[in-house]
Amino acid sequence: MSGADRRLDELAERYGIGASGRRALAALLEALADEHAPTRVHEPERAVETHIADSLAPLAAPGLRDASGLLADIGAGAGLPGLAIAAARPGLRVVEVESVGRKCAFIERAIAAMGLDNADVACARAEEWRDGFGACDVVTARALAALPVLVEYAAPLLREGGILAAWKASPAAEEVADGAWAADVLGLEPMESLEWVAEGGERRSLYVYLKVRSLPNGYPRRPGMARKRPLGRSGSA
Numbered sequence: 001m002s003g004a005d006r007r008l009d010e011l012a013e014r015y016g017i018g019a020s021g022r023r024a025l026a027a028l029l030e031a032l033a034d035e036h037a038p039t040r041v042h043e044p045e046r047a048v049e050t051h052i053a054d055s056l057a058p059l060a061a062p063g064l065r066d067a068s069g070l071l072a073d074i075g076a077g078a079g080l081p082g083l084a085i086a087a088a089r090p091g092l093r094v095v096e097v098e099s100v101g102r103k104c105a106f107i108e109r110a111i112a113a114m115g116l117d118n119a120d121v122a123c124a125r126a127e128e129w130r131d132g133f134g135a136c137d138v139v140t141a142r143a144l145a146a147l148p149v150l151v152e153y154a155a156p157l158l159r160e161g162g163i164l165a166a167w168k169a170s171p172a173a174e175e176v177a178d179g180a181w182a183a184d185v186l187g188l189e190p191m192e193s194l195e196w197v198a199e200g201g202e203r204r205s206l207y208v209y210l211k212v213r214s215l216p217n218g219y220p221r222r223p224g225m226a227r228k229r230p231l232g233r234s235g236s237a
Contacts, residue, residue, distance in 0.1 A: 003045050004044035007048045008025055008048060025084060029048060039078045051084070054080075058081075064138065067137060068137065069092065069136075069137030070138070071092050072129075073085075073096050073097060074097045074139060075098065075153075077098065079096055081167065093120075096122070097122045099123065108121050127223040127224075134158070136157045136159065136162055137158075137162045137163075139163075139165070141153065143168075146178070147168070148178045148182035149227055150166045152182060155215055158188075160211050164208065167204070168206070169203065171207075178230070178233055179209075182230075188211050190207070
C-alpha cells in the first residue's frame with residue numbers, strides 16, 4: 001500500500017467517509033496525477049495533503065460538519081475543495097462553478113471517473129450564475145481572492161442561514177477586518193475561524209461567514225466590480 005493510500009484511509013476514518021467515498025477520493029487523486037490536470041501538484045503523495053486533506057479539514061468546523069442541501073464551489077479550478085467534499089458527504093449536492101472551459105472539462109471528466117452522482121459543473125462566473133442566486137446552503141472558495149471579494153461573490157448566492165467557507169493561508173489583519181466590514185454591508189456575519197497546520201508546517205485558515213439578512217439595494221454589482229473596486233472599511237464600492 002502506498003503512502004497516499006494509507007493517508008486516504010486515515011482521512012476516511014477521521015471524517016466518517018464510506019467505502020464508495022474512499023474510492024472516489026482515490027479516483028480524484030488519479031485524475032490530478034495527469035500532467036494536464038489544472039494544478040501544479042500532481043504527485044499522489046503530495047496531492048493527498050495539498051488537495052485532499054486540505055479540502056476535507058474544514059469538515060470539522062461548525063456549519064460544515066453536518067451541512068446538507070446545495071454547495072457551490074466557486075472558482076473551482078481543478079474541482080477543489082468541492083469534489084473532495086462531494087465524495088465525503090454524498091448528502092450534499094455540489095455544483096462546481098468555474099468560468100474557464102478547459103478547467104470545466106477536467107472537472108467533468110473527474111466527476112465521471114469518481115462515479116459521483118451528487119456533483120455537476122456550471123461553466124460560468126460566480127457573479128453570472130443566476131441559477132444559484134439565493135439557492136445555496138454553502139459556498140466554498142479555496143485560494144481564490146481576498147476575503148472582501150469572496151464575501152461579495154458569495155452573498156447573492158447564499159440563502160439566509162447559509163454559510164461561506166473561505167480557505168486562506170495566513171491573511172493580513174487588514175484583509176480580515178475588510179472581510180468583516182464587507183460582510184456587514186452585505187448581510188453576513190463572521191463566525192469562528194478554523195486554523196490548522198498542514199503537512200510541511202504551512203499554516204492554513206478557514207474563514208466562515210453566516211448569511212443573516214438579505215442583500216442591500218445596489219447589490220449584486222456588475223460582474224468584475226468586486227475585484228476592481230473591492231469593499232473595504234473606507235467604504236469604497
